[in-house]
Amino acid sequence: MNIEKIAKLANLKLSKKEKLKFQKEMEAILKYIDKLNELKIDPIKPSSFINNLENIMYEDKETKTLSIPALLIKEALKSKNGYIVAPKVLKQ
Amino acid sequence: MIKEIHSKLISKKISAVELVKEYLTRAKKLNKKYNSFISFTDELAIKTAKSVDDKIKKGENIGYLAGIPISIKDNILVKAYKATAGSKILKNYTASYDADVVSFLKQEQALIIGKTNMDEFAMGASGEYSAFGRTKNPINIDLVTGGSSSGSAASVASNQAIVSLGSDTGGSVREPASFCSVVGFKPTYGKVSRSGLIAMASSLDQIGIISNNVSDAAITLKVISKDTSYDSTKKIFTNITNTKTINQLKGLRIGTPKTFLKHGIEQVVLSSFNNSLQKLEKNGAEIINIDLSILEYVVACYYIIMSAEASSNLARYTHIRYGGNRKDFGNEVKKRILLGTYVLSSGYFDKYYNKAIAVKERILESLNKAFNSVDLIAMPTTPTRPFKPGERSKNPIAMYLEDIFTASANLSEMPAISLPLSKNGIGLQLMARKWEDEKLLINAMNVEQLFKTKD
Numbered sequence: 001m002n003i004e005k006i007a008k009l010a011n012l013k014l015s016k017k018e019k020l021k022f023q024k025e026m027e028a029i030l031k032y033i034d035k036l037n038e039l040k041i042d043p044i045k046p047s048s049f050i051n052n053l054e055n056i057m058y059e060d061k062e063t064k065t066l067s068i069p070a071l072l073i074k075e076a077l078k079s080k081n082g083y084i085v086a087p088k089v090l091k092q
Numbered sequence: 093m094i095k096e097i098h099s100k101l102i103s104k105k106i107s108a109v110e111l112v113k114e115y116l117t118r119a120k121k122l123n124k125k126y127n128s129f130i131s132f133t134d135e136l137a138i139k140t141a142k143s144v145d146d147k148i149k150k151g152e153n154i155g156y157l158a159g160i161p162i163s164i165k166d167n168i169l170v171k172a173y174k175a176t177a178g179s180k181i182l183k184n185y186t187a188s189y190d191a192d193v194v195s196f197l198k199q200e201q202a203l204i205i206g207k208t209n210m211d212e213f214a215m216g217a218s219g220e221y222s223a224f225g226r227t228k229n230p231i232n233i234d235l236v237t238g239g240s241s242s243g244s245a246a247s248v249a250s251n252q253a254i255v256s257l258g259s260d261t262g263g264s265v266r267e268p269a270s271f272c273s274v275v276g277f278k279p280t281y282g283k284v285s286r287s288g289l290i291a292m293a294s295s296l297d298q299i300g301i302i303s304n305n306v307s308d309a310a311i312t313l314k315v316i317s318k319d320t321s322y323d324s325t326k327k328i329f330t331n332i333t334n335t336k337t338i339n340q341l342k343g344l345r346i347g348t349p350k351t352f353l354k355h356g357i358e359q360v361v362l363s364s365f366n367n368s369l370q371k372l373e374k375n376g377a378e379i380i381n382i383d384l385s386i387l388e389y390v391v392a393c394y395y396i397i398m399s400a401e402a403s404s405n406l407a408r409y410t411h412i413r414y415g416g417n418r419k420d421f422g423n424e425v426k427k428r429i430l431l432g433t434y435v436l437s438s439g440y441f442d443k444y445y446n447k448a449i450a451v452k453e454r455i456l457e458s459l460n461k462a463f464n465s466v467d468l469i470a471m472p473t474t475p476t477r478p479f480k481p482g483e484r485s486k487n488p489i490a491m492y493l494e495d496i497f498t499a500s501a502n503l504s505e506m507p508a509i510s511l512p513l514s515k516n517g518i519g520l521q522l523m524a525r526k527w528e529d530e531k532l533l534i535n536a537m538n539v540e541q542l543f544k545t546k547d
Contacts, residue, residue, distance in 0.1 A: 001434060010403060010417055010433040011410070012426055021423075025488055029431060032489050033392040041450050043308065049163055058321030075186060075414045 001026060093254060094156055094308045099160045102148060105441050108141035108159035110524075112203045113291040119205060128246035130166045133173050134179045139159070144201050149340045157202040157310045163253035163254040166207040167214055167290040168299065170194050173211050178210040178222040178240075181409050181416030191288020192323065193257060193285045193299055193316040195535050200315050204254060208243030208439050209297075212263055212422045213406065217494035220481055220530035221424045229272055231517055235478040236442075238271030238494075238517075240264040243328040245272040255312050256302040261293050262394050263498025265300030266510035270473035270519025273512040277301045277309040279317065279529050281505035288320035293401035294500040296394075306509070306537045313529065327527075342376030346522075347466030349384035356493065357475040364518045371542055380463040382469070387500055391492055393455065394499040396448035397434050403432025404408045426450070427488070456504045463525050468535060471497040473510040473519035498519060509536050514545055 007014045011012045014022065078085035099105045108154065116134055123129045144159040165168060167177040169187035171194075172433060175181045190198065212219040219227040219242025227242035230250040231236040237246050242256025245268035248256050258265040260278040269276025278300040289299055301309045319328050346370060353362065373379050406429055412416055421429070435444035462469060474494055484491040498521065501508035507529045510519040522539065524532035 003430070006430050006434050006437065009437060011407065012421070012429060014426075018520070019424070022427060025427060026430060026434070027426075029395065029488060029492075030434075033396055034494075036389055036392050036396075036444075036447050036451055038453060039389060039454070041447075041454060055288065057324075059497045072188065075184075075415070 001030065093304045094160055094311050095143070097160060097254065098154075098156050098158075098203040101144070101532075102154065104148065108144035108148075108203065109138065109504045111159060112137045112141040112161055115253065116205055118249065118442070118488050119163075121432060122250050122252050125229060125233065126250055126252075127209075127225050127246065128209055128227050128250070128252060129163070129206045130176055130178070130209050130224050131174050133170060133204050136170070136173070137203045137205045140198070140201050140203050144203075147201075153400060154199045155315070157197065157200045157315050159203060160254050161205050162197060163206055163208045163244060163247045163256040164204055165210055165258045166255070167210060167243050168194060168257060168260060169288040170204060170207065171280070173207065175207065175290065176224070177214070178224060179210040179416075179422070180223040180420040181222070181418070181454060182414060183416075186416060187288075189288065191346045192285035192320045195317050196316050197219045200519075208241070208247055208256060208258075208279065210242055210244075210258075211240035211264075212425050213290070213402070214240040214259055214261055215271075215424050215428055217263070217266065217267055217491055218479070218481070218484060219243075219246075220485065221420060221422055223376055226481055229433075229478055229517070230479065231273060231515065232422050234480060234483050236267075237519070238268035238270065238474070238478060241268050241300075241302065242357065245274060245276065248272070248274045248302045248304060253526070255308055257316070258300050258302055259289055259292075260298050260300040260502065261296045262398060262495040262502050265302060265517070266473050266508060266521060267494060269302050270510045270512070270521075271478040271517045273515050273517055273519075275309055275512065276473075276519075277293040277302050277303075277305055277306075277313070278501060278508050279313060280507045280526050281525075282325050282501070283325045283507070283529055284317050284329045285320040285323040288319060289403045293398040294405065295401060296398060298502070306511070306533055306540050309509070310530075310533045310537075313533070320410050321329035323374045339534055339538070341372065343543075344381055344468070344535060344538075345379045346372060346377050347382035347462050347469045348471065349387065350381045352384050352387055352469070356496070357472065361472050361477060361518055363512050365520065368520050368543065369470065369511050370398050372539065380466050384458055384462060384469075385456045386451075387496070389451050390455060390503065391496050393448045393451040393496060394503060395431070395492060396444050397452065397503070398457070399428045400445050401432070401434050403429045403436065408544060433491075459500065459504050459506065462514065467524070468532065469523040471498060471523070472520050473521040473535070478517040507532050509533070511536060511540055511543060
């Protein structure tokens with residue numbers, strides 16, 4: 001297992017120490033889950049749900065949703081005068 | 093307990109405002125000891141309590157949950173309050189809408205008093221993996237509470253709340269309930285809407301109930317299982333069919349996988365479980381040995397499916413959408429994201445993910461076959477008693493094996509309940525067929541009578 005490749009696919013930046021740690025722990029877990037290979041069954045096509053539910057949809061009508069944009073602005077890590085403060089992208 | 097409080101409220105022996113203030117004061121005081129809450133929702137609780145009192149004053153009818161102090165796991169959204177899911181990455185996230193279950197509780201005028209501590213993103217079986225510190229077990233603060241709904245179980249066990257809502261993906265409601273000697277119920281997948289529950293593994297996640305007794309769980313289920321259109325996996329019950337249910341222990345057929353239970357289980361847990369079966373038999377139940385040898389593979393199967401789904405569900409936490417940095421995920425979360433990414437990566441998909449899906453079908457078959465000859469399946473809830481913090485963190489497999497008796501209910505979408513067998517954290521788990529939640533609860537009430545641990 002190539003931990004660097006997996007971390008990249010997972011969008012995780014790992015420190016050197018973390019890479020070593022996770023490599024070791026993942027190998028132990030993979031060794032454990034390899035136990036499934038004792039079972040002689042063929043992989044089948046993935047099932048999704050066994051509820052047999054079909055097309056549960058809701059009416060597309062307007063309902064009262066987020067009435068206060070201020071609440072959303074507040075969600076940002078940093079805001080000022082009703083605007084979201086973000087790091088500069090352009091160099092001066 | 094809910095019914096007693098309800099009658100005190102309607103007979104005006106206590107007011108809802110007095111009650112909620114008493115609970116908030118106690119919860120805040122005990123929180124210093126148990127670390128069971130991440131935040132409190134005083135304003136919402138007191139406002140709702142006032143309106144309950146007004147209704148009672150006017151002589152209007154109120155539901156059983158009206159005026160009942162309830163705590164909510166911090167991965168379930170309560171509008172305008174923080175929902176951290178136990179993670180540093182969401183420490184500043186405020187919910188912009190109510191989860192369906194929270195809307196139903198608000199309609200019923202239940203008193204939501206606070207948000208409970210949990211393992212980060214519901215990943216953990218001990219309550220140690222929260223970014224806000226571990227929850228301590230009210231039975232003995234030197235022991236873990238179990239997880240991931242750690243604060244929910246601790247809050248009910250220490251009377252900081254009457255009932256709590258948690259979430260159960262592989263045992264996260266039943267396991268901490270067992271470790272804290274309270275009742276933990278995971279309904280059938282699709283019984284309760286998950287709209288507003290922060291997703292971990294979507295094919296397994298279910299909102300569950302932690303309470304002091306089965307009757308309180310049944311009352312709460314009725315409220316939170318209302319229909320909704322915001323969760324497409326929620327089954328809409330157009331007509332409630334009353335299936336014939338044996339409401340007595342006599343003649344109740346309880347299956348148990350005797351051979352499977354021989355290994356990897358703490359002796360005191362096994363003997364306590366066997367004693368409970370003898371007691372059930374003495375009271376007229378029929379104990380039947382069933383073959384569930386497939387459960388040897390349940391943990392491996394569960395960890396593949398869960399981590400695969402979690403890795404894609406947690407892909408959304410980037411600084412663009414939620415403000416946090418992915419570096420801020422805790423170790424356990426990172427590990428499961430990595431594992432999930434690996435089992436889904438090209439070249440390994442068939443070996444791991446598809447294989448696990450095939451094993452899941454096999455587990456379902458075995459359970460269905462067993463249910464041809466039994467009404468309920470009994471197992472211990474966990475293979476061990478509550479352990480000391482740090483004891484399992486060094487060996488991830490040992491921690492994962494805590495899910496061995498609980499995960500099959502999630503993989504098979506069946507309802508399961510954990511009942512306390514003793515005051516020191518050993519639970520009896522009963523499982524029923526899919527959609528037989530009511531049957532399970534009725535029978536669990538009868539079983540509960542035999543093992544009363546609370547006065």
